Amino acid sequence: MKNKITDLLDKVGEDLSNNVLTLGELVDIAEKEKVPLSRLVVAEAMVKEESTYEEILERASAIFGHNFNALEVGLTTGRSFLLGTVGSDLAKHDDLPLMQDSLLDRAVMYTLATEVGNHEIGLRPCAGTGDSCPYTGLIKALQEEGYNKDELGCATTLILKVGSIFRGGKQTTGCNMEGFGAGAAATAAALTDLRGGTARQVAKAMVLALSPTIAVPCTPRVMVAGLCATHIGSAILTGNLASNLVLKSTIPVDVDIDVMIAMAARIHTEAAPVITDINLEYMGPYFQKKPQIEPFVDEEVRKVEKSNAEKIVKQSREEIRKLIASSRPVTKILGDVVVGGSSMAVGSPTNMARICHEMVAGKIKKIEIELTIDLFTRRAINAPAILMGAIYGAKTDDVDMYHSIFQRPEIKDIEVIIKKADMPEVQRIRIEATKKSAMVDARNRGGGRVAIIDATPSVEEAVQAAERLGIEVVE
Numbered sequence: 001m002k003n004k005i006t007d008l009l010d011k012v013g014e015d016l017s018n019n020v021l022t023l024g025e026l027v028d029i030a031e032k033e034k035v036p037l038s039r040l041v042v043a044e045a046m047v048k049e050e051s052t053y054e055e056i057l058e059r060a061s062a063i064f065g066h067n068f069n070a071l072e073v074g075l076t077t078g079r080s081f082l083l084g085t086v087g088s089d090l091a092k093h094d095d096l097p098l099m100q101d102s103l104l105d106r107a108v109m110y111t112l113a114t115e116v117g118n119h120e121i122g123l124r125p126c127a128g129t130g131d132s133c134p135y136t137g138l139i140k141a142l143q144e145e146g147y148n149k150d151e152l153g154c155a156t157t158l159i160l161k162v163g164s165i166f167r168g169g170k171q172t173t174g175c176n177m178e179g180f181g182a183g184a185a186a187t188a189a190a191l192t193d194l195r196g197g198t199a200r201q202v203a204k205a206m207v208l209a210l211s212p213t214i215a216v217p218c219t220p221r222v223m224v225a226g227l228c229a230t231h232i233g234s235a236i237l238t239g240n241l242a243s244n245l246v247l248k249s250t251i252p253v254d255v256d257i258d259v260m261i262a263m264a265a266r267i268h269t270e271a272a273p274v275i276t277d278i279n280l281e282y283m284g285p286y287f288q289k290k291p292q293i294e295p296f297v298d299e300e301v302r303k304v305e306k307s308n309a310e311k312i313v314k315q316s317r318e319e320i321r322k323l324i325a326s327s328r329p330v331t332k333i334l335g336d337v338v339v340g341g342s343s344m345a346v347g348s349p350t351n352m353a354r355i356c357h358e359m360v361a362g363k364i365k366k367i368e369i370e371l372t373i374d375l376f377t378r379r380a381i382n383a384p385a386i387l388m389g390a391i392y393g394a395k396t397d398d399v400d401m402y403h404s405i406f407q408r409p410e411i412k413d414i415e416v417i418i419k420k421a422d423m424p425e426v427q428r429i430r431i432e433a434t435k436k437s438a439m440v441d442a443r444n445r446g447g448g449r450v451a452i453i454d455a456t457p458s459v460e461e462a463v464q465a466a467e468r469l470g471i472e473v474v475e
Helices: 002-018 023-033 037-048 053-062 065-075 086-091 102-121 129-143 149-169 181-194 199-213 228-248 257-286 299-325 347-359 379-392 399-407 409-413 459-469
Strands: 364-371 415-420 428-433 438-445 449-456
Touching: 002 023, 002 037, 002 053, 023 037, 023 149, 023 199, 023 257, 037 053, 037 149, 037 181, 037 199, 053 149, 065 086, 065 102, 065 129, 086 102, 102 129, 102 228, 129 149, 129 181, 129 228, 149 181, 149 257, 181 199, 181 228, 199 228, 199 257, 257 299, 347 379, 347 428, 347 438, 347 449, 347 459, 364 379, 379 399, 379 409, 379 415, 379 428, 449 459
Parallel strands: 364 415
Antiparallel strands: 364 428, 428 438, 438 449
């Protein structure tokens, strides 16, 4: 296989080196050269990173090391406050009771276990941590299917290539550009390629896999117990279905893969705020909360939330009653015959806090956290991380700090205020200190990136602080 890629580089290496090629353009080249898409992606990586074939495959595999550890935690001792012990529960079965398909059963089990592990020790994110779950689960299952090192390495590289595109498009909340959408597309790509599909078939499978994920939000379901499991689990199932449909049928798929992803990214930014508002109205009352955090929130706000929780059940009952009242009798329901669809919530705010911490001097006296509506309702997961970043400058992977922040002595001497911002997308962190105070106003981006809007003492100083800390700042 290495020799074939070397021959391929002799033919198209200049194009790969001198151009930023889209996925659709890579598919065209792979079809012309009659090579699998994964091999061309590896060749591109060799050119762009000035590395050997062996180095690319080794790095692609090694990047999942921490995530495999998280998977193991989820399979054994892990308990998620949203998913419980679903990973170890499934692992107890000799014959997995999910789909009665060895690969799918293990891929889904490992995906869910990875999410449990994420809630215990965190994950290395791509577009967000959501898509890291199906990537990790699928690769782990494929390792047990008997594929050789080269096949697994190329498939892993293809998964990462797909993930890199979704990472670029992830700008607001939405599982369509993360766990469900990115996971389904990457699963479809990897399985179709491994099963001998052409580059064009890989692209078609990705288009099919993306279709049901368009505009699907993760907020607020990501904070409601249990519900995220069917998002990330469905990424595996949807990707597998799309792959088999393309490989085993003549189903027509005409949409260009670049058009499909571009549409998904645009819908993601424009539809997410509308969908999220409605989701929050109904699901907000079911968000998991932590008793250590609630005292920092104004009592009147908590009373309103409790009242809203009671109201939404009554409102929903009446809405469903109207639907039932307007329906036909059950034996006449069918009508006439008719011929003929999160690193952003924690990683980015934590990095905002780290930037702010980097700019202050002296003893910290007060921390004010102002969050937009979706992040405010998810404060159970982002507030501990924001505080550890603001007080200690702790990185997003500091597991011990995240779990112990409220037991640390320093927090007892700091006034903490967590409040909801009236303006959409606003997130501000202010730290008052004895010698020098600071403020950061930024927007979240997938993968823990931040887009700095305003800062005190200055935006320039905040950008410089981010550079020192290795935090990615985007427009």
